[in-house]
Amino acid sequence: MTIRVVVADDQELVRSGLVMILEAQQDIEVVAEAEDGVAAVDAVRRHSPDVALLDVRMPGADGIEACRTISALSTCRTVMLTTFDTDEYVFEALQAGASGFLLKDVRRDDLVHAVRVAARGDSLLAPSVARRLVEEFTQRAARPRAALDCGRLDALTARERETLLLLGHGLSNAEIAARLVVSEHTVKTHVGNVLSKLGLRDRVQAVICAYETGLIAAGHPPHGGAGLAASPVPARN
Structure with a gap:
């Protein structure tokens, strides 16, 4: 089964890198890219992906607000990506319905693994x-x-x-x-x-x-x- 993913990040180079890593996997397809939270929500509505990778800090609606909306309107699993590892961001993301939280310095293998884990309905944070x-x-x-x-x-x-x-x-x-x-x-x-x-x-x-x-x-x-x-x-x- 192919895992359908939406990637949202306001930095084009970062977004392109994430897409490149995921598209290299035979079981993962990036169905849309988004540069802000509003576009991410729209992409989820249009493509019904299995997983949405969301940057926390984006212009307009940020990743946490997008996560909250996505969790309310679909069964899409959300994984938050950020360079900031403060507890406040993690808790807000979990409260918004996120299935996981990753720093952007995560290894590529761990990123791919995280998408697969989220797609099958598991959590990405140790209890x-x-x-x-x-x-x-x-x-x-x-x-x-x-x-x-x-x-x-x-x-x-x-x-x-x-x-x-x-x-x-x-x-x-x-x-x-x-x-x-x-x-x-x-x-x-x-x-x-x-x-x-x-x-x-x-x-x-x-x-x-x-x-x-x-x-x-x-x-x-x-x-x-x-x-x-x-x-x-x-x-x-």
Whole structure:
């Protein structure tokens, strides 16, 4: 199956380089290029791509605004590209519906891999990275923590709620399976149910949901207090 991609970057040389790398792959086709966020959204509407690579800083509508619109109007997966690696940009991109976040100095093989991962519906950030970003954001936020949103989480079974809790702490499927003493296949089923019932696109949004509903308080350690090793990219559902 050919992966259809839209590439958006306001720097022509950068955009051309990205297109060249992707077009060299037999399973990837760049269906459109865009120089700003408005053009990127229009290209997604016209071509219905599988993945959109979006630069964060672009004139007019920036990449994050484009990502938000694309996520609302289509099933296209978005991967953000930037030379800036601040937590604020990453969190805003994830909030907007991005499936991943890459710096422009990423290796070409990793860029191609990221597109393939996004196209099959997986996340591009290790759960531990997403957890760190959400913790730092909530610690900086001036607003008080929201109470547990039981109305939203009541759709989950007890085991699914526990799975969401462990997702929020950054555990991989294998780590969750070990904690719950079940198979990885069972964990994958639980994760899928959590995403479906809560209307989430991927496990990165599940991490954010675990914090925003108050299921996890920022900085609260996982059960047992053990440290978590960073999971490799990608983090699969």
